[in-house]
Amino acid sequence: MYDIGSRFQATMLGGAIGDALGYPIEFMSQPDIKSNYGSEGLTHYILVPKSGKALISDDTQMSLFTADGLLWSYYLGSYRGLESYAEKGIYPSYLRWYYTQTKELPEGKDDSILKRQSYEKHGSLMEEDRLYDRRAPGTTCLSALSTGKMGSMDEPLNQSKGCGGVMRVAPIGLFLHEDPLQAFYVASEAAAITHGHPTGFLAAGALAMLIAELVNGKSMEDALQLVISHLSQYPEGQETVDALLAAEQLSSSQNEVEGIAVLGEGWIAEEALAMAWYAARKAETFEQGVCLAVNHGGDSDSIGAVCGNLLGARWGMEAIGEKWMEELECRDLILNMADRLYRL
Numbered sequence: 001m002y003d004i005g006s007r008f009q010a011t012m013l014g015g016a017i018g019d020a021l022g023y024p025i026e027f028m029s030q031p032d033i034k035s036n037y038g039s040e041g042l043t044h045y046i047l048v049p050k051s052g053k054a055l056i057s058d059d060t061q062m063s064l065f066t067a068d069g070l071l072w073s074y075y076l077g078s079y080r081g082l083e084s085y086a087e088k089g090i091y092p093s094y095l096r097w098y099y100t101q102t103k104e105l106p107e108g109k110d111d112s113i114l115k116r117q118s119y120e121k122h123g124s125l126m127e128e129d130r131l132y133d134r135r136a137p138g139t140t141c142l143s144a145l146s147t148g149k150m151g152s153m154d155e156p157l158n159q160s161k162g163c164g165g166v167m168r169v170a171p172i173g174l175f176l177h178e179d180p181l182q183a184f185y186v187a188s189e190a191a192a193i194t195h196g197h198p199t200g201f202l203a204a205g206a207l208a209m210l211i212a213e214l215v216n217g218k219s220m221e222d223a224l225q226l227v228i229s230h231l232s233q234y235p236e237g238q239e240t241v242d243a244l245l246a247a248e249q250l251s252s253s254q255n256e257v258e259g260i261a262v263l264g265e266g267w268i269a270e271e272a273l274a275m276a277w278y279a280a281r282k283a284e285t286f287e288q289g290v291c292l293a294v295n296h297g298g299d300s301d302s303i304g305a306v307c308g309n310l311l312g313a314r315w316g317m318e319a320i321g322e323k324w325m326e327e328l329e330c331r332d333l334i335l336n337m338a339d340r341l342y343r344l
């Protein structure tokens with residue numbers, strides 16, 4: 001049965017699962033992964049002894065703040081304007097994320113940025129002590145937000161094309177799924193808050209549009225085609241187009257699952273997106289996809305997160321086995337956020 005609410009949940013949870021699976025091996029080479037976990041690589045969570053949970057990393061923390069920013073801008077009533085999602089909702093939410101990681105206010109900001117105004121009835125992420133843990137937050141995100149200035153596509157703060165913009169925008173594809181082009185635009189703006197290289201933000205736009213199309217029931221082929229034709233309208237979109245096309249081609253010609261490393265290491269935006277696409281495309285099950293997405297020498301947690309987003313949007317909750325749910329840190333919070341996005 002086609003259940004769009006289930007796809008919302010699975011997109012958010014799938015991302016968190018891929019993130020949590022890959023987080024312990026983010027900085028491990030492929031030979032090291034194999035010598036530690038066997039020839040299949042890591043295929044189960046590594047649990048933290050204290051809590052018995054698989055920890056999410058900054059990718060999922062920031063995705064929650066993206067979702068929170070969307071809800072925030074909705075409640076503020078600013079959803080009528082395209083520009084305001086990023087400026088009125090997501091940017092202030094990222095400033096709050098910055099505070100959770102540093103306990104400091106960005107330059108020129110006072111503690112009014114930490115307070116809710118019209119959104120109290122749903123509580124605040126700032127009350128979630130568990131989100132204050134530092135899980136290898138990206139330096140580009142921290143340094144861009146520390147300036148107290150908001151980066152945008154027109155006025156970039158830097159020239160970074162790290163994958164930190166891509167790995168956090170899937171909630172935008174969900175929330176704006178009825179208008180995939182708007183999802184593309186808003187996600188590009190949301191990524192440009194911290195990542196100023198055109199590929200750093202256009203690859204994020206591409207992911208949100210892919211999520212929107214998949215949630216709406218499009219096939220992977222059709223979703224990719226639509227995104228590529230839209231990206232091609234941007235002169236600076238070529239790098240992302242090339243990376244996605246390489247992944248698509250490799251997924252049909254390459255039998256070896258290890259082919260993922262041909263596409264790069266995924267520290268940069270277009271590679272992370274392309275590697276995640278490849279893993280999602282090769283996968284016959286959710287588990288196969290996220291395992292493929294993390295077992296290589298590159299940015300395991302971010303590629304795992306993006307791949308989990310894509311597969312969740314494609315298949316919904318039915319595809320995610322119980323084994324991945326129980327031990328996932330913050331599962332309740334993530335599901336709750338997915339449901340709130342869905343209800344609005």
Ligand SMILES: [Mg+2]
Nearest residue numbers: 057058059301
């Ligand atoms: Mg991470």
